[in-house]
Amino acid sequence: MILEWKKLARTGFVPGLLCAALLAAAFPAVNMAVRSDVYTALDGSPLAILLDANWQLMAMLNLFASVLGACILYHIEYAGGAMQKMDTLPLRPGTLFLRKFAVLAIVGAASILLETASLWGCCLYWFGGRPVPAALLLRTAGMFLPQLLPTQLLLLALSSLCRNLWVSLGIGVILIFMATILPLRGPVLSLLPFAAPFETGLASLSSGELLRSLCLLGAQLIVFAAAGLACQKIRRCM
């Protein structure tokens, strides 16, 4: 995987995605600073209040960062024809894909960690009298990553098939907007790629429902990973 990081030098991948994560992390703090009276007056868990007020935009930024990341990861392979060179090296076609997914997943995890830290900071600063259980905070953060991973995998499979960066970027952006426009509600539809990262209620589900949701997300991961690996074989012989 070190190789994949090395390939990203001078692409703007790390600074770009870091900026998106910082922007997403800064949003709840700015929102609270401007409208703290409104939110502190609300009843209920501070974490739920903050998520309701900020997560839609934070998730949107995470998705945009994932689209951009997936596009850059494969653009560097196609721009100078390096992909063909990779195909002539003793490297399994799927290995490259899985390594790139690991890079994207790590960046996604780091972004979510940063954003959770920001939410926690907001809870402490503005809702000091209403403590947030650390277990709930960790469970919430822990659920956001599996909610994001299937979308990242799908985006990466899409990018691996598009030689032109603008095609994969365009499709990714359209899919994000479709997920926000279409009424994807219910236990299954809300966990589909592009819709799942916006969900905030998974951490408060009962154990059985949580397990079912995790199984559904896990199944998506397996299906998209298999589809992504199959795409690599097809692409190689095209």
Add this chain to the structure above:
Amino acid sequence: MTISKMNHPKANIIETHELTKVYGNFTAVSHLNLHIRKGSVYGFLGPNGAGKSTTMKMFLGLTRPTEGYFFIDGKTYPADRMEILRNTGSFIESPAYYGNLTGEENLDIIRRILGLPRSAVDDALEIVGLTQFRRRQARKYSLGMKQRLGLAEALLGRPPLLILDEPTNGLDPVGIHEIRTLIKSLPRQYDCTVLVSSHLLSEVELMADDIGILNHGRLLFEGTLAGLRDLARRSGYPTDNLEETFLAMIDEDNQKGRLNR
């Protein structure tokens, strides 16, 4: 088709048997039987679209043969694909590089995949004369420098087989001469075999030990340059220079093709 008897049929590093590649209703390579001697420079010659690159891509597993099969150092595709790729350096069609990385970083990526020592990068840069430009980003290289980088990538680790598809494209006359001299010296210096394609016989005859002439996917001739001269004499092709022999051979094949259609 004329196949002259090769000197060491048992020492062939590449052998193809009725190798065929069909795209839809277009036959890119048709029933090709190549014999490439170990330790030789084999010039693969043919006009544009003759099927040279397709054949080379099949050797590297970039495209699947429709029919037939081939051996590379006794190994077959797809069963031994990884082993074939580990021992083959290649340069197909155009230089391949990460534009955002320097020449040195590009080679280092490949070095790590091949599991070679760090010195392999310096060695490859030295061979192609890119040492002084090692820290320049590949996208800022001139076409000739990109071509050299592509060659350095192929030469990395000094593999026993090199597959080079028109490696002198885009080079200036001095660069062409240097690369030609380098290719000619490789089997002696590094104990390797080179399969090099070109559409110029004048270029190939200066570096190849054996040649194969391909037109419309069919092998018209395989053998030594002396064998080609002999064939030209017997078949009534111009013998003043081999370029004319080659052109006459291709022209006759094209006319036959038109009559058959």
